[in-house]
Amino acid sequence: MAEHIDAPFEIAGVRLTSRLIMGTGGAPSLQVIDEVLAGSGTALCTVAMRRVDPATQGSLLDVIDARGIRILPNTAGCRTAAEAVRTAQLAREALETDWVKLEVIADERTLLPDPVELLDAAQALVADGFTVLPYTNDDPVLARRLEQAGCAAVMPLGAPIGTGLGIGNPHNIELIVSDATVPVILDAGIGTASDAALAMELGCDGVLLASAVTRARRPALMATAMAAAVEAGRAARLAGRIPRRHHAHASSPIEGMPVL
Amino acid sequence: MAEHIDAPFEIAGVRLTSRLIMGTGGAPSLQVIDEVLAGSGTALCTVAMRRVDPATQGSLLDVIDARGIRILPNTAGCRTAAEAVRTAQLAREALETDWVKLEVIADERTLLPDPVELLDAAQALVADGFTVLPYTNDDPVLARRLEQAGCAAVMPLGAPIGTGLGIGNPHNIELIVSDATVPVILDAGIGTASDAALAMELGCDGVLLASAVTRARRPALMATAMAAAVEAGRAARLAGRIPRRHHAHASSPIEGMPVL
Amino acid sequence: MAEHIDAPFEIAGVRLTSRLIMGTGGAPSLQVIDEVLAGSGTALCTVAMRRVDPATQGSLLDVIDARGIRILPNTAGCRTAAEAVRTAQLAREALETDWVKLEVIADERTLLPDPVELLDAAQALVADGFTVLPYTNDDPVLARRLEQAGCAAVMPLGAPIGTGLGIGNPHNIELIVSDATVPVILDAGIGTASDAALAMELGCDGVLLASAVTRARRPALMATAMAAAVEAGRAARLAGRIPRRHHAHASSPIEGMPVL
Amino acid sequence: MAEHIDAPFEIAGVRLTSRLIMGTGGAPSLQVIDEVLAGSGTALCTVAMRRVDPATQGSLLDVIDARGIRILPNTAGCRTAAEAVRTAQLAREALETDWVKLEVIADERTLLPDPVELLDAAQALVADGFTVLPYTNDDPVLARRLEQAGCAAVMPLGAPIGTGLGIGNPHNIELIVSDATVPVILDAGIGTASDAALAMELGCDGVLLASAVTRARRPALMATAMAAAVEAGRAARLAGRIPRRHHAHASSPIEGMPVL
Amino acid sequence: MRVAVNGHDLDISDGTSLLALIEQHAGSARGSAVVVDGVVVPRRTWPDYAVRPGQHIELITAVPGG
């Protein structure tokens, strides 16, 4: 992770003005999505690709464009490399971007990535000229393979999508960060602000979340909380935290006590 | 904790513009103290009372006054109620304030509060007209007794002073918060920004810390990190976090998958 | 904690053949109590003192005596030192033992000990010739004060009574163990076998539990689980565990790989 | 996991009299290996395959055979499916067993399994008639794929080999257990007895460990600790632990307090 | 005569001893203690202790707990 507080955050050479990437799913309305995007200060947000529904009111893209936010289509719901590649190609055609958040899940219950299909899809999409941001599990080896396959970032989970369980295995995230030469984005599992701060303290370059904000009781307020938490965690990482000590260490002088 | 994001933070009827209270110990120089106070945006900072040392360069009080920060003298180093009361009286004489951070520690190794001496000192100081902010352990019962004794706030530890171990027993902090009718300030043990955010998410009204900032590799930067973390944690608390779920919950629609 | 696996476990000079102390509360019947006492292999069990209820079937004392188990009356439900002292005196009269598990709780919601009343009661009972085993919180300072008051053991909680939350703050238990010269018994909060093993690994001399066994789906089986866990944890403590390492350490030789 | 305390433990139809599987690496001598095997009560232990070293004193196989323990050769050190398959074939020739603990690691620093090579090797070995016990990471999806490939058990790690960090992500182990129809063996990462008990409480059918015992200060004693811990954890799982409660729950009657 | 036992008024025959009262309520005297009008009565005196009208008597025993 860049060692200057004002080092720009870049993915595939594109500078992003925020390290918080927002998913747009789970919100009750376009109005809430708009408030959440505003509150988060995000510069990149995900969308899913689905069949046109004539009943839909309003335009998601207008909301996103009005805020000047870059779009990151995902392949949510795909179960095989072939489906994911096809969905990415449709997204490129529809949204005129070659960026894709690659998701290839193994089942609907855990929504966990399928490591083999994911790696196959990543290789195929890179070969097809895509800028691939894969949603992966927290396995340091798979993260390395994805980077070797040419992915522009790796996006390990903290916990399964939508669980809000935070970062289940910080040690794995540290291993991924220590190895990676592309940005590491903590994706999925974030439940509250301290989780997002911890992700950055572990050395992640950014955080991607949706449910934690869109399904909070007050989404817009939670969006500002997450923005502040990402800033706080990054600054803390760069500031160099104190070591954990087993015994106490006084913060007032021991000497000079008056004799009363 | 007040349920409005812009609800003022008040102790003993005095409004404070920041929920981050800074200790001034552990910094290498007055210059660093000044940078840390500036970066933290704090409105209240602690000092210790010691014998005058003619060798001292510069004036701590001038630094604090120049930033318009209220002073909170502590009784650090006192081992008995009598010592603590006497030290508080000297501080009142010296600094013309009746506020005191009450510390009565049991030993130099753990720096943990002595519950019996602490409660005695609190009762004596309240009777003597002081505004008492006691540094206490995380025992919900002792916290209640201190509030019943008339303390203006309760300040439970997250972990022993200077350890940076964070919040050892979040369950106890939640119990203290659920009971208290005076402000609860998490005091001691904070190591990094996510710890401070967590304290606020647990419902604390504020955070008091020193070593985590003054002994960080880059103190001024860590001060800004802590300020952001306190804001983030408070906003997250008020925004109402999503529940922790055992199973995944999709944030992209299940329906409308195209047939490709 | 004694550093020999076969070092006897003694409280106040009385040798006990098991380091697992059983509470008898929470069981659906005397029959289950009997099975639980048998399965646990305990040598010491607690009882409460209450008004005679003519409707009661069977004799608890007969069950306990038939298994040759020593009785430890408690002062459960007492809220003041005076009540606890009086209850201990009644128990001594009724059961002809001067041992007492001292409980002085602050409220019915947390069932946490009141540190001030507890210490007062301990001093009074020691002066009256009792062998006092106090149920205390996990504050290392209060534990030290209780030992200084002449208690025969200290019994810190892992978590509030009946919660099954395990050991909330292992660091505090380690601090208590490192200081104590009387036996340390982890009392309250144990939920399952690994919690009991952990208590012993932290250096406790014994474990006291009730609900974790009596309210388990299969109490007798859980009793055997706890007995094995206490043995396992004690052996592991004495065997000297390997250090926690950040990086992997191979357990098969690196050299001598065949060239295939 | 079998729901009877005395349900036999079987892998590939072979009944094993202990649920603790021992690695033999890391011990200072054959003498210590012999003591450890005796203390653990294991019925299955691993060995590595290496070039003959004429300097070696004594026979490992004699020690294992003398205790009637079944041998499980591993493929430790292999980095590709091809190497692992070849090593398994040599082991079959040398030890006349078609059982193999399949290890395909990605690097020497983390010793973590390579998911793609591991799955390829598992498929090849199953096709070649081997009984395959794969050492895998804690990804529930990979575990499922390995079972689908015909593995006789799945052996997820708790933490990287030799770290003694325990079970980093209990939630993943629970997911693996809830899915698996073959035995789940917690392999690697165990540091002390409570870790082994926890593995069984999470629903694992067995535990495989080496360093935690062979590198302990007193290996033979730690072996007995682990044996007891596995028993304790399994009994606790079957006994049905009490739920975790946020609030206290009295274990002595509230009614019938005497009026004193 | 009337006495209060564990908070309930009770008619007992004159001259009833504490020991008799206890055995009648608790089955046996084992594991019990008695408080009469706030004073603990030593076990050895129970056989000869004649309950008097209007006394408040607490009979306490060991029950499952802790």
Place this chain on the structure above:
Amino acid sequence: MRVAVNGHDLDISDGTSLLALIEQHAGSARGSAVVVDGVVVPRRTWPDYAVRPGQHIELITAVPGG
């Protein structure tokens, strides 16, 4: 003529262009993609692409997600 759009049979007038079909369903062509009988149809060809009877057409667009 009849075509299948997103799995539903539909009557549309002869000579309807893909662009017209999309605008009619999605409001605008922005953010949409089209697959006809399993083949992705490039955006620039939509105006001149005349839908033929019996074709299976998938109209896809961006929705909130992820």
Place this chain on the structure above:
Amino acid sequence: MRVAVNGHDLDISDGTSLLALIEQHAGSARGSAVVVDGVVVPRRTWPDYAVRPGQHIELITAVPGG
């Protein structure tokens, strides 16, 4: 004359006021407190308070801490 200041014996000129003593040691009187022979001396009396031989004087001030 000799006095003890913060545990060190000191020669000061006769008639030195507390205020003078404090300013000499602490630079300024701000943020300081004084204990003479175990008694806290109120700030307002410092100018007129003449130090006497043999007194034990503690000069206390605020330092970084907590």
Place this chain on the structure above:
Amino acid sequence: MRVAVNGHDLDISDGTSLLALIEQHAGSARGSAVVVDGVVVPRRTWPDYAVRPGQHIELITAVPGG
């Protein structure tokens, strides 16, 4: 004649059998496997298998591990 055993050149007498070579290096044939020039040699053929000059031989056995 010269052969390579586990990477080291070695002089052995002509006509040495694999079994003899193994027993000489490993003490016993139990728990061992042999690869000659990249091919696994079945255990039952060792007694009659005469080592030839220049062969690369890997002798593998079980060691503590895992």
